[in-house]
Amino acid sequence: MTQTQPLPDVLLGEPPRASVVPTESVAPPRVRRRDGSTADFDPGRISVAVTKAFLAVDGSSAGQSAKLRSAVVELTDAVVETLTRRFSDGTGSGRPVDLEEIQDQVELALMRGGHAAVARAYILYREEHRRARAARESAGTDLPLADAAPLTVVGPDGSRTPIDVRRLEVVIGEACRGLADVDAATVLNGTRENLYDGMSAKELGLAPILAARVLVETEPNYSFVAARLLNDTLRAEALTFLTGAPDEATADEMRQRYPEALRGFVRRGIELGQLDPVLGEFDLDRLGAALDPSADDRFTFLGLQTLYDRYFLHSHGTRYELPQVFFMRVAMGLAVRELDREDRAVEFYRLLSSHLFMASTPTLFNSGTVRPQLSSCFLTTVDDDLEDIFSSIRNNALLAKFSGGLGNDWTPIRGIGAHIKGTNGSSSGVVPFLKIANDTAVAVNQGGKRKGAVCAYLETWHVDIEEFLDLRKNTGDERRRTHDMNTANWVPDEFLRRVEAGATWTLFSPDETPDLHDLVGTAFTQRYAEYEAAADRGELRVFRRVDAVDLWRKMLTALFETGHPWITFKDPCNLRSPQQHVGVVHSSNLCTEITLNTRSGDQAETAVCNLGSVNLAAHVTADGLDVERLRRTVTTAVRMLDNVIDINLYTVPSARRSNLRHRPVGLGLMGFADALVTLGLPYASAGAVEFADTSMEQLSWFAISASSDLAAERGRYASYDGSLWSRGVLPIDSVAILAEHRGGDLDQDTTTRLDWDALRQKVLRQGMRNSNVMAIAPTATISNIVGVSQSIEPTYRNLYVKSNMSGDFTVVNEHLVRVLKERGLWDEVMVADLKYFDGSLWPIDRIPQDVKELFATAFEVDGSWLVHAASRRQKWIDQAQSLNLYVAAPNGRKLDELYRLAWRTGCKTTYYLRSTSATHVEKSTLRGTDGKLNAVAALPTQPAAPATAVVAPAAVAPAPSPVAVAQAPAAPAPAPTLAPAPEFVLDATPGAVCSVDDPDCEACQ
Structure with a gap:
C-alpha cells in the first residue's frame, strides 16, 4: 500500500514533556531518552503512535472506524503488557526501556495484528529518521x-x-x-x-x-x-x-x-x-x-x-x-x-582456529579436561533380558552425562503377548521400557550444556511396530508415550519390495524369530519367508499379518504428524559395512549418520564414533575446489580423530572394548550450501549434484589415504583382518554388493574420477588404522561457531531468527547481501520485503531470476534434489549422512515418492522430515529480537505470494570435470518416475513436524 502522508513525529516515540504515569498494580518501566535521561512511561503515546500509523497509510477516514479504534486499544495493551513484563521489576526502578525497544514492540504488535502494510511504512519511516539523526550528528548538530x-x-x-x-x-x-x-x-x-x-x-x-x-x-x-x-x-x-x-x-x-x-x-x-x-x-x-x-x-x-x-x-x-x-x-x-606434542598441538590449533575443520561438540567441551569424554555417538543393542534392559538404561545415563548422543537397538525385546517363561506370564512389549529410557534421557541433561538425547530403533517386522509409531503422539495413554525420545524405523529391503508389490507383511515377536535380527539382504528375505510359512502352519504363537502398504502409510503418517520415527534402511547399512565380518549394524545413532556394529551379552560392544567436520566452504574458490588445501586439512583431521580413541574417557567397559578394537572415526563436512554459492551453483541443479559427488570423492580419497598412512605409522586396527578393507573393497566398490542383493535394482551412480586402483593397493599394503572413516553429521552447533551453513543442508531462509540454547539471533545470508549490493538492489525496502516474505526471494519482483535460483531456500528446493546429491555422496562414504528432507506441504504421494527414491538410490538413512512450522520468523524489524535479553516469540504465518519451487531432476548427468566449477544449471526436468505403488493419502491432518528453529530440540545441536 502506498504511503499517502508523512508519518507524524509522534511515531518516533519521543516522550512528551509532561507525561502521565498509569495507575496500575505493577509499575511500568521508565523510558530512556536518546540523550541518556529518563522519563515516565506513558501508554497514551503508544495509542497515538498506532493511530497515526494507520492514518498515514489508510488516510484520515480510517480514524472514524470503530474497528480501528478497537484495534488500537488491543495493540496498545499488547505493547504495554510486553514492556511491563520484560522491563519492570514491579517498583518502577527496573532497567529503563529504550525508545528503540518501544518502537520494536509497536512494529511487532502491528505485524501480529495482520497490519503488514502499516508496519512496513513504519519501518521505512524509522530508518529515514535514524539517518537524519546520524546526519545531524556527523554535522555536529548533536x-x-x-x-x-x-x-x-x-x-x-x-x-x-x-x-x-x-x-x-x-x-x-x-x-x-x-x-x-x-x-x-x-x-x-x-x-x-x-x-x-x-x-x-x-x-x-x-x-x-x-x-x-x-x-x-x-x-x-x-x-x-x-x-x-x-x-x-x-x-x-x-x-x-x-x-x-x-x-x-x-x-x-x-x-x-x-x-x-x-x-x-x-x-x-x-x-x-x-x-x-x-x-x-x-x-x-x-x-x-x-x-x-x-x-x-x-x-x-x-x-x-x-x-x-x-x-x-x-x-x-x-x-x-x-x-x-x-x-x-x-x-x-x-x-x-x-x-612431538608441542608441534602437533600447534598443528591442531592452526586447523581449528582457521575454521578449516572443527571437532565435534563433546571434543570441544572436554578436551584437555580431567574428564576427557570426547566421543560423539554411542550405539547399543538391548538384549531380551530384564537385567540387560536396566543395565542398558543405566549405561545410557552414564554415556549421556558427558555429552554423548545415544542410539539404542530395541528390536530383540519380545513383543506384546509373548510368553515369559520365568513367570509363565505374557509380555507387555517394548514400549514400557522405552518410557523409562525416555525419562532417563530427560533426567541427564549433560550439565545444562545440552539435553540428554537418545534415539530408539525398531525393525519393521517387530510385532510392536504400530505402537512404536505412536510413541510421539500427543493423544492416548501417556504411560505409552515418549515425548522426549527420538525414534527411528530400521527398515529391511524386503519390506519396501512388499510395499511396491502391494503384498502382505507379517509381524513377529523376536523371541520366536531371533535370527531375523542378525540377517540381512537375501539371507533375511529367505529366512523371513520361512517364518511366514511356519506361522501359517501354526508353529508360531505371536504374529500378525498386515498389508505392507497400510503399514507404510502408517509410518509416513506418524512421520508427518510427529516428525518420528525416522526412516532408515537396514540392508544398505550392513551390506556396505566394512565390518560385516565381525557383526551386524543393528541401528544408527541419534543423528542417523553412524552405522557401526553392536553386540549384547558377556562380550557386549557399545559402538563409539568420534566426529569432526571439514569446512567445505573454506576450501572452495570461484575456480573450484582447492584440492591441496583439502588434502592437508583431511590428513590432520583424521589424525586428530584417531587420537580421540586413545585419550577418551570411557564411562562403560563395552564402549572402551569396542572403540579400541575397531577404532572408527567419522569425518564429515559442513558449509556445502556456502560452497555452492561461491561456485555460482543453485542447490537445485545438476551442477550442485555433481559437486556433491566430486567433492566427496576427494574427501573420501584423502581420508582413506590418511587412515592407511596412520596404520603404517601406528599399526592396523585390531579387527582389520577379514574386513572389506583387507579384501581391497573400498566404499565405492561396496555399492556393487548392495546392487547384487537387490538383483540389480539399484539406481546409484558409480562414476569415479580419481586413481582408486592405486589407493586400493596402498590399503592392501599398509592396512587401515580405522574400521570406519567417514560420516556426515548435522553440525548444527559447530557450523554456528565457524559461521557457515549446516552440514549438507540447503539454506534455511535468507533472513530469519535462529533459536538455540544461547538465545535468538538474527541471521542474514551474507552471500545474498553481497550479490544484491553488486546489482544495486540492497536497500531498506529489500530488507522489509525479505522480512515480510520470510526470507524468500521468489515473491520479490525486482530480484533477477538467476539470483532467485541461486538463493532458493530449503522449502523452495524439491526434496529429490537433496536425495540425488546424498546418493552421490553415499557411494564414497563407509558410514552414512544426516539427510534432512524438506517438504513445504507434505502429502502421502510426496512422502511416498521421496522416501522410496532415497531407498532406490542407495541412501543408507534419512533424518528429520522438515516441514514449514505453524510459526515463522518475525516479520517486524528484527532489531531487538536476538539474544537472551530481547528474545521474542515467532509470529503466526502470514499469507504470502506463492514461492516457485525448483522441480526435481529426472536424472542427473555427470559433469566432465573432477572438481566441479561454476557452470550453468541444467534446465528443470520432470519429476522422477518410481516403481508403481498403491495410491494412498496420509491419515492425518498436518501436525508437529520438526521445526528447524525449535530452541528446545538438541537432537542436532
Missing part, C-alpha cells in the same frame, strides 16, 4: 559521546565511577576496523542511546553489542562487529579472573597479552581441578607464541556467543577461557600422547 553529560557506572560494591567514553570509542573503532560497509559512528551513536546514569558494568558492556546487533539485518558485517565487542567483555571477565584484580584489554593490547593469558589459564584451570595437570607440562611459552590473536576476528556474533554460553570453561559462571586459548586447550588435549 553532541559527540565524549562531550555528553557525564554518566556513571555502578560497581559490584555500589561505588560509582565515570563511564570511560574514550575507551568505548577505541573499542568500537577496533571492532569496525577492516570491515566493509560498517560505520563506527553509527555504532557509537547507538551505544549512547543505550547508556544511562547508574548502569551496571555488565550493562555497559552490553550497550555497544546491542547497538551493533540491531544493524545486522541491514549489513551482515555488523555480526562481526558485535562479536568483537562481545569479545571485549569476555576479555575483561577472563583477565580479571586470571589476574585477581579488575583488568581489561583492547584488541590491540590483547595481541601482546595472549601468551600470558594462556599460562594463567592453564595454571588456574589445574588449580580448580578442571584441566588435566599434564597440560602444565607443555612448553606454554612456545604454544603461547603460536596463538593468533587476529583469529578472534573470524567469529560472527552467533558463533562467539555460542562458545561463550556453552563451551568456554568457567568457575561458578565466570568465564576464564579466551577464544584462542580455547582452541589451544582443545589442541593440547588432543596432542597429549603425541611424541
